[in-house]
Amino acid sequence: GESVGLHLPTLSVQEGDNSIINCAYSNSASDYFIWYKQESGKGPQFIIDIRSNMDKRQGQRVTVLLNKTVKHLSLQIAATQPGDSAVYFCAENSGTGNQFYFGTGTSLTVIP
Amino acid sequence: NAGVMQNPRHLVRRRGQEARLRCSPMKGHSHVYWYRQLPEEGLKFMVYLQKENIIDESGMPKERFSAEFPKEGPSILRIQQVVRGDSAAYFCASSRGALTYEQYFGPGTRLTVT
Numbered sequence: 001g002e003s004v005g006l007h008l009p010t011l012s013v014q015e016g017d018n019s020i021i022n023c024a025y026s027n028s029a030s031d032y033f034i035w036y037k038q039e040s041g042k043g044p045q046f047i048i049d050i051r052s053n054m055d056k057r058q059g060q061r062v063t064v065l066l067n068k069t070v071k072h073l074s075l076q077i078a079a080t081q082p083g084d085s086a087v088y089f090c091a092e093n094s095g096t097g098n099q100f101y102f103g104t105g106t107s108l109t110v111i112p
Numbered sequence: 113n114a115g116v117m118q119n120p121r122h123l124v125r126r127r128g129q130e131a132r133l134r135c136s137p138m139k140g141h142s143h144v145y146w147y148r149q150l151p152e153e154g155l156k157f158m159v160y161l162q163k164e165n166i167i168d169e170s171g172m173p174k175e176r177f178s179a180e181f182p183k184e185g186p187s188i189l190r191i192q193q194v195v196r197g198d199s200a201a202y203f204c205a206s207s208r209g210a211l212t213y214e215q216y217f218g219p220g221t222r223l224t225v226t
Binding site for chain 2: 008034036042043044045046049089091099100102103104105
C-alpha cells in the first residue's frame with residue numbers, strides 16, 4: 001500500500017531578507033516558551049525564550065512574539081544569513097507539568 | 113565549561129540486544145531530560161530525572177525502557193531487547209532547575225537497530 005510520511009513545513013528566503021516562522025500551541029495554560037534551532041546531525045540549540053506575561057522579546061537579530069489570545073508564537077529573524085538554515089522548533093510548558101512539548105518544526109533554507 | 117555530553121554518538125544494535133545511552137549534564141546541572149526524535153519530527157519527551165530520582169517517566173514506553181541518574185556518573189537510558197522501531201535519535205538535555213529554566217541539549221545518540 002501507499003505510505004504517507006510526515007513532511008516538515010518549509011520556508012525558503014533570500015539571504016538578507018527577514019524570516020518569520022510560526023508556531024501554534026494548544027495548551028492555554030502554557031506559560032513558558034522556547035525557540036530552538038537544530039542543524040542537521042546536531043542537538044537543538046536555544047535561541048530565545050519568552051514567558052506568558054510578555055508579548056514580545058528581542059535578542060540579537062531575533063524577535064519572538066506571543067499572542068495568547070490565539071495561542072500563537074512567532075520567531076522573526078532579521079537579515080537572514082546562510083548559517084540560519086536549519087530546522088526551528090517551538091517548545092511550550094505549562095509550568096505545572098514536567099514536560100516541554102515540541103512542535104514538529106519548520107525547515108528554513110536560506111538562498112545565497 | 114563543557115556542554116552536555118552524550119555517548120556514543122552513533123550506536124548500532126541487532127534486534128534483541130541491549131542499548132545503553134549515556135548523558136553527562138552540564139556542570140552544576142542536576143536536572144536531566146531524555147527525548148526521542150524520529151526523522152522529520154519534533155522531540156518527544158521520555159523521562160525527567162533529578163539526581164537519584166525519577167521525577168516524571170510518563171513519556172517512557174512501559175516495557176524495555178529504563179533510565180537512571182546515579183549520585184555519581186552520567187545518566188543512563190537503557191533499552192532492552194531493541195526492535196527496529198527503536199531506531200531514532202535520542203537527545204538528553206540538562207537544566208539548573210525545574211522547567212522554568214532553559215534546557216541545554218547534547219548532540220544526541222543515533223541508534224540504529226538492524
